[in-house]
Every structure is written in structure tokens, then in C-alpha cells.
Amino acid sequence: MDFEQIRHLEQLPEEELAERILKIRKEQGKNVCLLAHLYQRKKITELADFVGDSYGLSKSAAQFEGGKYIVFAGVRFMAESARILARPEQEVLHPDPEAGCPMADMASLPQVLQAWDFLKIGKKTTPITYMNSTADIKAFCGENEGTICTSSNALKTFEWAFKKSDRVFFLPDEHLGRNTALKFGISPEDIAIWDPEKENGVDPESYGDAKVVLWRGYCPVHMKFTVRDIDHVRKFYPKAKIIVHPECTSDVVERADYVGSTDFIRTYVAKETKPGDQIFIGTEVNLIQNLSAQYPDRLISKLHRSLCLTMYQINLGRILYTLENLDTFERVEIPASVQYHAKVALERMLSLQG
Ligand code: SF4
Structure with a gap:
């Protein structure tokens, strides 16, 4: 990996990076499938083929027609899951192999x-x-x-x-x-x-x-939300609804109005809220900012500062570098026996969903 080149790309204006990414995407057509987790920045989600949670994204990539190269904008375990579920002929690339999930x-x-x-x-x-x-x-x-x-x-x-x-x-x-x-x-x-x-x-x-x-x-991100944050919102925004992710501590979960996955949060805001509503959310800040941009007629705010630093390591410069070096960029690889048993566990999970 040419770190000097990556640093150079990371300094370029977002508009230029987005343009260059779009150009490669056009040239590559269905060859490339760009996935972005819901915790990625808006500029990245706007360029992606799919935006979602880690499991949903991996499934979409495996079903994507073509999709020789799967570029995963998320943390390392997500790229690994995409590898586990991908078809054998697909290659999975993680723009920053150092971006792991601390948990x-x-x-x-x-x-x-x-x-x-x-x-x-x-x-x-x-x-x-x-x-x-x-x-x-x-x-x-x-x-x-x-x-x-x-x-x-x-x-x-x-x-x-x-x-x-x-x-x-x-x-x-x-x-x-x-x-x-x-x-x-x-x-x-x-x-x-x-x-x-x-x-x-x-x-x-x-x-x-x-x-x-x-x-x-x-x-470390969801641990930041406390009962004090909830009390604060209740005091100053008595009409607001509070929704948190189940990675929060049980006392926070107990006092929230709703608890659910990233997808639940997204669906709740889309289907259960209306203009003028106030919603405070306890999850990663980029999901909250993206929702707030999508629904500017509601107050959608974070319960506390909540940036996931390793998610943030993925940026447009890194994605462009990956796309410019599709043939040589490091692949996500998993030993065959690990892949086999991990897939057994994933398939077991799927069979439980009926
Ligand atoms: S928010 Fe970041 S640290 Fe927390 S589980 Fe997700 S990837 Fe891991």
C-alpha cells in the first residue's frame, strides 16, 4: 500500500474525490459493488450501491449481479462477514485494513x-x-x-x-x-x-x-450514553421521544422510549415520526446526522457525542485509492476452515429466522 499516495488523496476536496470515484464506478460498471454501513458519512453513503447494517450488506453483495469486487466501507469484521457470505469468485476489499471494531x-x-x-x-x-x-x-x-x-x-x-x-x-x-x-x-x-x-x-x-x-x-460508542443524558432530554424536551441501540447499558435501555437495531431506528424515524417531532437517538452520530439531513422538518439529535473513530477511518480518499488499485489492493482472506465453520453459524442464524 502506498501510504504517501493515500495521504495525498485524503487531502483532496470531497467533490473532486467523489467525481473520481464516480468515474471509476462508471468504467467498472457492475464489476464493482460499493457497500456502506449506516455509520458511514453521508458523502460515502451517497456513492454506495447499498447502505445498511453489516449482515444486510453482506447478503446484498453476495446476491449482486456481477460484483467481482466488493468494496466494504465499514469496519473489519463487516468486511470479513462479506467474505464469508460472498460467492467464491468475488473479491472483498476493505479500504483500511487497520479499521477494526474495538468491541x-x-x-x-x-x-x-x-x-x-x-x-x-x-x-x-x-x-x-x-x-x-x-x-x-x-x-x-x-x-x-x-x-x-x-x-x-x-x-x-x-x-x-x-x-x-x-x-x-x-x-x-x-x-x-x-x-x-x-x-x-x-x-x-x-x-x-x-x-x-x-x-x-x-x-x-x-x-x-x-x-x-x-x-x-x-x-465504546454506545457506552457513552447515560441516564443523565436521558434525564437532561426529558427536562428540556419533554415532548421528545428517545430511542437507543441495545448495545447501551441496561439502565439506559430501561429509560428510553424505544430500543432497537440501526435498521429499527431508521425505520422508526421514516414511518413513525412526522414534521415537528423531536427525536433523540442513542447510537453512532453519522446515522443520526444522515437521518437529520433526510428529514429536515424534524428535530433529530444525538443523546450524547458518539463518533465511532474506527468507522471514521474509512474516507473518500481511501475508497478512491482502493478503486484505483482494484487488481493489487490487499484482499480480505479467511482460512478455509474458519470460513466453513463461520458460515455454518451464519446459516444456523438464517434458519432461525424461518
Ligand atoms: S460503533 Fe464502532 S466500536 Fe461500536 S460496535 Fe459499531 S463499529 Fe464497533
């Missing part, structure tokens, strides 16, 4: 295997990993009769897991895990934490009876 990177395979050795004894345990995890962890779940969930179908995966086992081992997001467990009816006393930073995950005593063991991982 996904909080669970490494050796750490998870250490926990698993301990947790699989005694109770029949099903591992469930959130989509926001590395390909290794997805494969671990596939190999151990577990599955993957998104923030929209987490509850369904709990129902499935408890029909065939006594305990769920949920990773890597403690908060999505806890919010789902509580919604499923598990009492707080039946939930234990596995902290990978501590020897034997903190307190081995508590795992014996726990129905749900949560990996101590979190999204």
Missing part, C-alpha cells in the same frame, strides 16, 4: 477457548456471538453448536438456545447480552460475567448456576 477485538480466540473449557463443564451450554465479532469467534460458535445474532434477532437466538441447552454463553457484547437476557425473562441473579482480563474470568463460583454468562466486552 469485536475484545474477544480473541485463545481467550474464548480458555473460557469455554471452563463453561462447558456441568451445564449444556450454547455459545452465541453477536455479528460484531471476528471471523474466528463466529467459527468457534459454528463448531460448537452455537450461532450468531444481530441486534434485531438476539431474542430469537436465546429462545432457540434454551430449547436445547441450559445455559447461554454470549459474546462479545455484555450489554446486548444482558438486555436480551432480561427481555427473555432471565433474572439478574442468573446472569454472570466472564472477564477475559482476569484469571478464570473473575469469580468461578458464580458460573455454576448461571443461566447466562456474558463476555465482558462493550462498544
Whole structure:
């Protein structure tokens, strides 16, 4: 990778970059499929073939006619998921291979295997990993009769897991895990934490009876929202509706008016709000800004500052560099056995959706 050239491109005005990207897109036609996650900046989403959540995007790319090159504007685990679901002849390119999701990177395979050795004894345990995890962890779940969930179908995966086992081992997001467990009816006393930073995950005593063991991982962006932010909005905007993502802590989720995935948030604003409404949202700021630009007749605002820095690492300069070097740009590659087991877990998730 020519970093000097990337730095040069990153300095160019957005209009020029967008024009050059469009020109290549025109020349390449259906050969290239550009995907943009909902947390990407407006200029990027405007140029994309598909905008959506990570799972929806990967599915769209695999079904895209042509699409030899899939360029994924999002973080690394998303590009990996696209690789897992892509057709064999497709190539997946991630404009900044260093842009990982801090939460996904909080669970490494050796750490998870250490926990698993301990947790699989005694109770029949099903591992469930959130989509926001590395390909290794997805494969671990596939190999151990577990599955993957998104923030929209987490509850369904709990129902499935408890029909065939006594305990769920949920990773890597403690908060999505806890919010789902509580919604499923598990009492707080039946939930234990596995902290990978501590020897034997903190307190081995508590795992014996726990129905749900949560990996101590979190999204630094969604952790920023607090009950104080909610109280503040309630005080100064008493008519406003507050909607948050289930990666937020359970006290924030409890006090919000609505809780849901990025797609739920987008649909809520499109279908359930009208001109003059006030909506405060607890998720990544670019989704909020894009919605606010789309519906200028409503007040759509963030609950707190919430920029995802690694999402922000993807920019127009990087995308242009990727497109200008389609033949030589580093491919996202996943070892065959990891790919196989991760796909098993993803297909299991799909079969649960009926
Ligand atoms: S918003 Fe949170 S979960 Fe999403 S990519 Fe950023 S750090 Fe990861």
C-alpha cells in the first residue's frame, strides 16, 4: 500500500474525490459493488450501491449481479462477514485494513477457548456471538453448536438456545447480552460475567448456576450514553421521544422510549415520526446526522457525542485509492476452515429466522 499516495488523496476536496470515484464506478460498471454501513458519512453513503447494517450488506453483495469486487466501507469484521457470505469468485476489499471494531477485538480466540473449557463443564451450554465479532469467534460458535445474532434477532437466538441447552454463553457484547437476557425473562441473579482480563474470568463460583454468562466486552460508542443524558432530554424536551441501540447499558435501555437495531431506528424515524417531532437517538452520530439531513422538518439529535473513530477511518480518499488499485489492493482472506465453520453459524442464524 502506498501510504504517501493515500495521504495525498485524503487531502483532496470531497467533490473532486467523489467525481473520481464516480468515474471509476462508471468504467467498472457492475464489476464493482460499493457497500456502506449506516455509520458511514453521508458523502460515502451517497456513492454506495447499498447502505445498511453489516449482515444486510453482506447478503446484498453476495446476491449482486456481477460484483467481482466488493468494496466494504465499514469496519473489519463487516468486511470479513462479506467474505464469508460472498460467492467464491468475488473479491472483498476493505479500504483500511487497520479499521477494526474495538468491541469485536475484545474477544480473541485463545481467550474464548480458555473460557469455554471452563463453561462447558456441568451445564449444556450454547455459545452465541453477536455479528460484531471476528471471523474466528463466529467459527468457534459454528463448531460448537452455537450461532450468531444481530441486534434485531438476539431474542430469537436465546429462545432457540434454551430449547436445547441450559445455559447461554454470549459474546462479545455484555450489554446486548444482558438486555436480551432480561427481555427473555432471565433474572439478574442468573446472569454472570466472564472477564477475559482476569484469571478464570473473575469469580468461578458464580458460573455454576448461571443461566447466562456474558463476555465482558462493550462498544465504546454506545457506552457513552447515560441516564443523565436521558434525564437532561426529558427536562428540556419533554415532548421528545428517545430511542437507543441495545448495545447501551441496561439502565439506559430501561429509560428510553424505544430500543432497537440501526435498521429499527431508521425505520422508526421514516414511518413513525412526522414534521415537528423531536427525536433523540442513542447510537453512532453519522446515522443520526444522515437521518437529520433526510428529514429536515424534524428535530433529530444525538443523546450524547458518539463518533465511532474506527468507522471514521474509512474516507473518500481511501475508497478512491482502493478503486484505483482494484487488481493489487490487499484482499480480505479467511482460512478455509474458519470460513466453513463461520458460515455454518451464519446459516444456523438464517434458519432461525424461518
Ligand atoms: S460503533 Fe461500536 S460496535 Fe459499531 S463499529 Fe464502532 S466500536 Fe464497533
